Amino acid sequence: MTVHTVAPHRAARAARRRGLALGLLAWLAGLAFFLPVAWMVLTSLHSESDAATNPPSLGAGLTLDAYREFFDSAAGTGPWPALINSFTASTFSTLFVLLLALPAAYALSIRRVRKWTDVLFFFLSTKMLPAVAGLLPIYLIAKNSGMLDNIWLLVILYTSMNLPIAVWMMQSFLADIPVSIIEAAQIDGARLPSILARVVAPVAGPGLAATALICFIFSWNEMLFARVLTGVTAQTAPVFLTSFITSQGLFLAKVCAASVVISLPVLAAGFAAQDKLVQGLSLGAVK
Structure with missing residues (x-):
């Protein structure tokens, strides 16, 4: 009788210890990802002289000079054109991706075409080529x-x-x-465009939100093609960020301030869609 009573308590204590250990590990992993971001924000609030000290001075005075210089457009180097270009390219490309991917995914999942697994592998194989390998042909075509x-x-x-x-x-x-x-929508006389817009899209809303957010982030962060294929008119935010690395040196505080500002749209989009993102990813993307 005593053995049967003690055993569940031991199992419960072991489960609690495992839970505490996993919780501690999760907190440590979260801090490991958060500390570089916090360090970047703190550096952006220092003067250039304090930011360049080695080792860095944690107790240095805080200032917004780096942000003022970043947004200063007196010399014609303001960030707004680059930010607008990044927003335009990321938003429109994400919308086009959703418009094209929804019917393609419908044909590969609900009304499956023949050898649909081969089609999926073909889509995946297009990502196996290094981006730099296609840079020269794309440049010549452009x-x-x-x-x-x-x-x-x-x-x-x-x-x-x-x-x-x-x-x-x-x-x-x-x-x-x-x-x-x-099938119920088809019985009611709905055609494929109506089914996709009024039935499939609302039901798969979380998945659409997760896909849109990931595509937006990838587009916003892309720099290789933007660096080579753009100059002044279509310069994007990541390319504009590299302009702070000059022959005069690295302006660390200003670079960190620019990185914080350029990261804010992606962080805001992720925060606004975090519920949809978690719900969408749990539907099957990483299941």
Whole structure:
């Protein structure tokens, strides 16, 4: 009798210890990811002289001079054109990706085409080629077509780059949608565009939000093609960030301030869609 009573208590204590250990590990992992961001924000609030000290001075005075210099457009180097270009390229490419990926994922999950697994592998294989390997052909095509330093060239490139990932993600999301719902809509006379817009999209809303957020982040952070294919007119925020690395040296406080500002749109989008993102990823993308 005593043995049967003690055993559950030992198991409960062991489970609590495992839970505490996992919780502590999660907190340590979170701090490991958060500390570089906190250090970047703190450095952006220091003067250039304090930011350049080695080892860094944690007790140095705080100032907003780096942010004032970053937003100063008196010399014609203000960040607003680059931020607008990044927002334009990321937003439009994400919208185009969703418009193209939704019917493709529908055909691969609900109304499956023949050899749909081979089609999915083909989409995935397009991401196996290093981006730099296609840089020269794309540059020559853009040059011959007069599309260099054009924001719509980046929209086309970002759409094609993110489309395979979006199809893969949305295929797993749409596979969880009950076919009976779609059949009921077909019985009511709904055609495919109406089914996609009024039935599939609302049900797969969290998956669409997760896919859109990931595509937006990838587009916003892309720098290789933007660096080579743009100049002044279509310069994006990541390319503008590299302008602070000059022959005069690295202005560390200003670079950190610029990094904080450029990261804010992505952080705001992630915070606004965090519920949809978690719910969407749990539908099957990482299940």
